[in-house]
Amino acid sequence: TSPEFYGKIITTRTYQDRLDTIGHVREAGINVCCGGIVGMGEAREARAGLIA
Numbered sequence: 001t002s003p004e005f006y007g008k009i010i011t012t013r014t015y016q017d018r019l020d021t022i023g024h025v026r027e028a029g030i031n032v033c034c035g036g037i038v039g040m041g042e043a044r045e046a047r048a049g050l051i052a
Contacts, residue, residue, distance in 0.1 A: 002049035005042040 006015040022032050036050045 001036060001038075001040060001042060002046040004049055005040075005046040009040055 001009050003015045006018075010018075022034065025032055038047050038050070
């Protein structure tokens with residue numbers, strides 16, 4: 001989900017925690033492929049934020 005809507009969906013870690021994890025995985029030489037889930041109550045603007 002988008003950074004603005006993330007806290008309403010995930011409460012165990014922050015959006016920045018997720019970005020940090022992805023960074024650590026990349027630093028370890030592992031290719032990363034990420035996506036998102038839409039349709040969980042976010043506004044259109046939040047959906048646009050996910051792909052921006």
